[in-house]
Amino acid sequence: MRPMFAKRTRAEADAAPDALVSRRVFLKAGAAVGGGLLLHAVLPPAVRGAMAAPAEAGSLNAFIRIAPDNVVWIMSKNPEIGQGIKTMLPMVIAEELDADWSDVRITQAPLDQARFGRQFAGGSMATPLNYDPLRRVGAAGRQMLVTAAARQWGVPVAECTTGSGAVAHAKSGRSARYGELAAAAAKLPVPDLASVTLKDPKTFKIIGRRIPGVDNPKIVTGQPLFGIDVDVPGMLYAVFEKCPVFGGKLKSANIDALKALPGVRDAFIVRASEANPGGDPQGVADGVAIVATRWWLASKARAKLEATWDEGPVAAQSSAGFAAKAKELAKGEPDSYLRRDGDVTGTLKAAAHRVEASYAYPFLSHLDLEPQNCTAHFHDGKITFWAPTQNPGPGAKLVAATLGISERDITVNMTRVGGGFGRRLRNDFMAEAAWISKQVGAPVKLLWNRQDDMRHDFYRPAGFHFFRAGLDNDGKLIAFADHFVTVGRRGTPADSANMDPNEFPAQLVADLEYGQSVIGSGVPTGPMRAPRSNALGFAFQSFIDELAHHAGRDPVDFRLALLGEPRVLVNSTGRPNALRDFDTGRMAAVLRKVADVSGWRDRAALPPRSGKGVAFYFSHLGYFAEVVQASVAISGDVKIDHVWVVADVGSQIVNPSGAEQQVQGAALDGIGQALGQAVTIDRGRVVEANFDAVLPLRINQAPPVEVQFLATDHPPTGLGEPGLPPVIPALCNAIFAATGKRIRTLPIDAAMLKA
């Protein structure tokens, strides 16, 4: 049981920065209680914790367990939020193990980062972080099983083959199922992960196959799976009302009256000063908790709540105020410069054509269909959770701080999650449930209603861009400037409200500057599917389209000219980082391909008020180019006819079914945002409360989305996010092609598009 470490390959080191991953894998093996082989693998940065952890064998936390009945149990370590991870990561292990997929059973791991490495669903990072290490884990298991068989039969290892969960020796005609070999394999040393033999991808039988989601049978029959479905004996139900104005403090509430209402077991005031003395933005806010025997009764009691609030300074803020302030700031110099190359002012003066345009996008709510909820049981100084979270580790930390207990006394069971989109990277609902359970001394299911969910989010930040650009007589882009006005505090952009100095077309235009000014805002913000990119893609790729138009060039050709020769533009730090370095060749390839498959060159044949628009965007290691075809009615209503997506996410799509879902979902998500979504701040609070005011995309609005992956020589990367950013500008550019009207503010205003 000597721990082994796999070395990072060059390609892997390229795939993600050290801050995100260390590629050393720690593996140990043991015998299972009742026979069978256990493999524990730990993916750092938690290596040190793992080595200190006891090496007991019969633990439920084994990564892989091969049972005597041939069933291969695989732990799914990350939260499943609909991104398909619970199916996809086990496929990677099963492939290299050479198991039969029908023998594989998957269980959801609890939070235990000492054993499982980082457990989160975010950043489209699961594939780049886990693909190679999990292949090696599977291959090590296979090698142990083969070695066990070869020893039993007294034949050379090299003469043994595997397939469908069995080892065979052709010469002697012998074969054995993995279950029969598992006990013997458990006694063998763990092979060196760095040198285990990986399969030739051409021989893959599981990776690359369309494999349906492992929870689907439960989903379609309505069995309990989600956080909201959790039922714990003796459980009470809670609602929690917070100040509608962000940061407001409770003055008073009719607690005694609430306590007398039917079914109410307890009602009490929660003070942030006690539950969140550090003022963590994700921690507990002031409010009133009502705990009842049924959620419905708690909600009914809440309707009788009379609370008065000290709304505080944020009550003076509004979306309209932010927009006015942005305009005013745009007239002056930016607070600071993210990047300043060459002489923008001089070149603009001398340019043959100057183009100016301002773009704006609103705050957005995540709209997870399963409202935020969490079940918690505090007892004897310890707490157990059943939590639909994307990010259980920080959730446990937050709870430790909230309750003043050790993380060791916190157990987090991860439920399936009814939509994440980044909302559940923040764990405010865990802190609230923890505090309420501790107060009432019983297991409590806290459930928000839709209004809570929409009004207490960590919003995609609103932002404003004031662009200026210059073209020469040949239509070449020679100067480019953006004054980015964002929201934040004391000159620093809020969470996910920042912009990378390497934003395209940095380094492709010699005279280029990105200035930044920050408007003070108390609106909580956070990551939302393709954070930053989901908004920057719209602004930059729309303005680039304007430039193509002014240059009199085809929008695809203009972009290809801008990309130029294939090369990697290393980010401004000078230190290679695949997340931020831009490969112009990979982008040009997907752009050319999407022009091909979408019939881009034939678009002149489209009927009047129909048009095609194109855009590309690089995010989360993925290169995406998309074309949207849209038709605009005389009334101004926009109908999206078709979307084409071409993506380069490296050499291998693990599960084509899930991959296609992620890309289609991301593209349609973006279309929904563009058509009907904005969260409006007025007097420091959110105006919208439900799906009649913020409009999720519906089936009658959803066009077909055709997805193609270009396989390239790069390591496989993730798909949850990078499909989203290009679709919004592609749609807006299609609307321009159809109507000659430029969408510079989201969401799209149909009235503006009337014929």
Place this chain on the structure above:
Amino acid sequence: MAFSIEVNHVKHTVDVDGDMPLLWVLRDELNLKGSKFGCGAGLCGACTVHLDGHAVRSCIMPISAVGNAAVATIEGMADHAVGKKLQAAWLELDVPQCGYCQAGQIMSATDLLGKNPHPTDADIDAAMAGNVCRCCSYTRIRAGIKKAALSRSTSAR
């Protein structure tokens, strides 16, 4: 107050206020967690069930209004001639992403195919527009309905 309701061919008596929505009776009194809460306002369809075979939003249907109508939920669809075809199609096409909306989608689709065995795209749009899929699995929902429609006609032949 006591109400007796029939859910998936089983009779139950529940002692609740008459304004308690059917959704919460199903979920928290009868422990049938398949029907989901999304908006509580008839805007998302996650809570869709059948009342005498017709799709309704159970989050805005008070228990007092259910009367003698037979309630069917996703938990009963495995025994429903149309519902089980849709479930099979959903599995075959790998329709769900997060899966949260899918019970409601299948309930609405079952109602649609019961009334209209061969829906056009426009029929599907009209019948399914009340069911939000936040993950936007719409392409496959549409394909799933068509697949189930097809398998019905072949099995009838």
